Amino acid sequence: MLQILDENGKVVNEDEKPDLSDEQLQDIMYRMVYTRILDQRAVSLGRQGRLGFYAPVAGQEASMIGSHYAIDKEDWIAPGYRDIPQLLWHGFPLWQSYLFSKGHYKGGQMPEGVNALVPQIIIGAQIVQTAGIALGLKKKGKSQAVITYTGDGGASQGDFYEGMNFAGAFHVPAIFVVQNNQYAISVPADEQSAADTIAQKAVAAGIEGIQVDGMDALAVYAATQKARQNAVDGNGPTLIETLCYRYGPHSLSGDDPTRYRTSEEDDEWEKRDPLVRFRKYLEEKDLWSEEKESEIVDQAKADVKAAMKEVEETPRQKVSELIEIMGNELPNNLQEQLEEYRAKESNK
Amino acid sequence: MAEMTMIQAITDAMRTELKNDEDVLLFGEDVGYYGGVFRATEGLQKEFGEDRVFDTPLAESGIGGLAIGLGVTGFRPIMEIQFIGFIFEVMDGLAGQMSRMHYRTGGYYNSPITVRAPFGGGVKTPELHPDSLEGLMAQTPGIRVVVPSTPYDAKGLLISSIRSDDPVFYLEHMKLYRSLKGEVPEEGYTIDLDKADIKREGNDITLIAYGAMVHSALKAAEQLSEENIEAEVIDLRTVSPVDLDTIIESVKKTNRAVVIQEAQRQAGVAAGISAEISERAILHLEAPVARVTAPDTVYPFASDEDVWLPDHNDIVEKAKATIDF
Ligand SMILES: Cc1ncc(C[n+]2csc(CCOP(=O)(O)OP(=O)(O)O)c2C)c(N)n1
Numbered sequence: 001m002l003q004i005l006d007e008n009g010k011v012v013n014e015d016e017k018p019d020l021s022d023e024q025l026q027d028i029m030y031r032m033v034y035t036r037i038l039d040q041r042a043v044s045l046g047r048q049g050r051l052g053f054y055a056p057v058a059g060q061e062a063s064m065i066g067s068h069y070a071i072d073k074e075d076w077i078a079p080g081y082r083d084i085p086q087l088l089w090h091g092f093p094l095w096q097s098y099l100f101s102k103g104h105y106k107g108g109q110m111p112e113g114v115n116a117l118v119p120q121i122i123i124g125a126q127i128v129q130t131a132g133i134a135l136g137l138k139k140k141g142k143s144q145a146v147i148t149y150t151g152d153g154g155a156s157q158g159d160f161y162e163g164m165n166f167a168g169a170f171h172v173p174a175i176f177v178v179q180n181n182q183y184a185i186s187v188p189a190d191e192q193s194a195a196d197t198i199a200q201k202a203v204a205a206g207i208e209g210i211q212v213d214g215m216d217a218l219a220v221y222a223a224t225q226k227a228r229q230n231a232v233d234g235n236g237p238t239l240i241e242t243l244c245y246r247y248g249p250h251s252l253s254g255d256d257p258t259r260y261r262t263s264e265e266d267d268e269w270e271k272r273d274p275l276v277r278f279r280k281y282l283e284e285k286d287l288w289s290e291e292k293e294s295e296i297v298d299q300a301k302a303d304v305k306a307a308m309k310e311v312e313e314t315p316r317q318k319v320s321e322l323i324e325i326m327g328n329e330l331p332n333n334l335q336e337q338l339e340e341y342r343a344k345e346s347n348k
Numbered sequence: 349m350a351e352m353t354m355i356q357a358i359t360d361a362m363r364t365e366l367k368n369d370e371d372v373l374l375f376g377e378d379v380g381y382y383g384g385v386f387r388a389t390e391g392l393q394k395e396f397g398e399d400r401v402f403d404t405p406l407a408e409s410g411i412g413g414l415a416i417g418l419g420v421t422g423f424r425p426i427m428e429i430q431f432i433g434f435i436f437e438v439m440d441g442l443a444g445q446m447s448r449m450h451y452r453t454g455g456y457y458n459s460p461i462t463v464r465a466p467f468g469g470g471v472k473t474p475e476l477h478p479d480s481l482e483g484l485m486a487q488t489p490g491i492r493v494v495v496p497s498t499p500y501d502a503k504g505l506l507i508s509s510i511r512s513d514d515p516v517f518y519l520e521h522m523k524l525y526r527s528l529k530g531e532v533p534e535e536g537y538t539i540d541l542d543k544a545d546i547k548r549e550g551n552d553i554t555l556i557a558y559g560a561m562v563h564s565a566l567k568a569a570e571q572l573s574e575e576n577i578e579a580e581v582i583d584l585r586t587v588s589p590v591d592l593d594t595i596i597e598s599v600k601k602t603n604r605a606v607v608i609q610e611a612q613r614q615a616g617v618a619a620g621i622s623a624e625i626s627e628r629a630i631l632h633l634e635a636p637v638a639r640v641t642a643p644d645t646v647y648p649f650a651s652d653e654d655v656w657l658p659d660h661n662d663i664v665e666k667a668k669a670t671i672d673f
Binding site for chain 1: 377378381382385403405406407409410433434436437472473474475476477613614643644645646648649650651652655656
């Protein structure tokens with residue numbers, strides 16, 4: 001397992017330490033703190049019934065931010081339902097992510113220049129699509145990569161193997177990240193597969209595979225950076241397994257993690273918290289302060305407020321609008337229904 | 349008799365059959381230790397052990413294949429697909445394999461499998477969780493598609509499904525899981541899988557529905573009754589094959605029919621039924637057979653579903669238009 005920072009923020013693997021400037025290191029911390037606050041706010045908005053579907057991310061910041069920080073603005077992301085932070089840092093607006101959560105079609109409209117798919121609900125679907133995106137990029141001669149995310153559970157899905165195998169066979173610029181947060185809803189990772197690691201599944205696809213400490217942003221960054229370089233250099237895909245933990249429930253739709261996890265286990269993982277160790281690392285270098293951190297907290301909270309306002313001002317979608325966006329062209333059955341629903345809506 | 353919610357009746361049916369036949373196995377994602385995301389299998393692993401009730405890795409195609417293999421080795425699998433939108437991953441298992449096992453082996457093997465899946469709108473689940481895909485499965489010969497609407501029916505139909513040597517796709521409407529209670533006998537009992545049920549008698553119009561729409565149809569019937577229109581409400585209970593005898597007999601009496609489904613209008617169960625009525629009872633009809641359905645878009649998830657889903661008002665309106673034709 002690749003680790004660079006230990007739990008106390010000490011460098012344990014000087015050789016693999018990525019070459020990042022002070023500003024970049026601060027930027028990674030900034031993003032992790034911001035993401036933690038967004039998560040806390042989303043959980044509380046969710047509990048108030050002001051969001052729709054939401055899957056908490058606390059505990060996975062190093063895995064999410066560390067990997068995303070290593071890719072380019074031009075690269076593609078094919079996220080799973082939990083991978084909202086990476087999308088946000090890729091340029092997807094926060095208020096739209098809330099509309100996605102509520103199921104509003106405007107929550108799926110990528111802004112110009114954001115190369116990303118909508119977060120995937122069907123586990124595994126994004127992985128085969130990633131092979132397609134990567135092949136597309138290769139055929140167009142772009143020096144871009146595509147990164148996709150799933151969980152330890154997702155690594156059991158047939159699509160996971162098909163996606164990696166295709167990417168290997170076509171030798172395309174794809175990065176497959178499995179965030180092994182130990183549980184697929186209630187099922188622990190060791191009941192998901194008899195394989196020692198998920199990373200080793202790369203062998204069967206004939207691609208690179210690496211397991212990293214997913215609570216260590218530097219390790220995740222280093223692994224992803226290398227994978228990206230290989231991808232754009234034409235050296236084929238990589239599978240990265242990040243060992244991490246989700247502190248919260250699987251989603252806000254009724255999951256109670258105390259039914260399948262102990263508080264000792266939670267405590268054990270919280271000791272390895274990605275923010276704590278990165279903060280210690282930066283403090284040691286005099287690159288971080290409490291003031292800095294509280295500014296970020298305030299900023300994140302203000303951004304959430306502004307985004308929620310925008311969401312609450314967005315008109316509710318109409319059935320007639322859904323009919324209009326079913327396809328590029330309106331087939332005759334929908335033409336008739338469009339008129340029917342428009343009439344119905346104007347009577348309301 | 350005990351008062352039970354639909355989900356309790358479903359658990360009770362599985363408990364009854366796990367007790368009754370040691371070849372019955374129950375498996376799927378999160379169904380074992382956790383007791384299912386809806387708690388439908390709660391307590392069953394504890395009671396029957398991990399050999400009989402167990403979690404699988406996260407792979408629907410794998411779950412379907414496992415069921416087929418266990419089926420031909422003498423077991424009677426109950427497999428859970430966590431939400432209906434995930435049946436696409438196991439579509440070959442369901443439509444391509446289980447459904448034709450008996451046929452392609454000339455009756456040498458069976459698929460004594462029950463596939464349980466929650467479906468249905470009105471509870472604000474994310475996309476690909478609530479879709480009504482029964483029409484897709486109803487297109488497949490060789491697999492029965494059962495949709496209970498009451499706790500009593502849920503238990504009896506599930507026991508019949510588990511005991512059936514043919515595969516049954518058993519759909520549980522999420523909105524009905526806990527929203528209503530009913531009397532359910534404690535002992536095991538079965539309900540004929542191919543028989544519709546008349547949930548309300550009437551002479552003026554036949555309302556044909558299944559799943560949660562049965563309750564909307566009953567509500568519509570109450571409202572129509574205030575205007576002296578007595579509707580007969582048929583609960584299909586099984587949407588493939590459809591019990592046409594019950595439907596045609598009712599239409600011959602009322603001379604009018606409205607077919608109701610939560611699913612989109614194009615193709616599907618209601619379309620098939622309305623064609624059958626036209627073919628078999630056209631001379632008994634006083635008005636065209638009408639349909640109440642959702643529009644032909646993707647299920648809109650959460651924020652819009654209450655507008656998108658048909659309700660009792662739509663049924664009342666269609667019924668009156670049919671009467672006034
Ligand atoms: C094809 C499919 N099957 C099942 C589900 C239901 N489901 C949603 S999340 C989940 C567990 C996923 O666990 P994992 O892949 O480890 O990712 P994590 O949620 O832990 O990030 C399940 C079973 C789904 N969304 N799609």
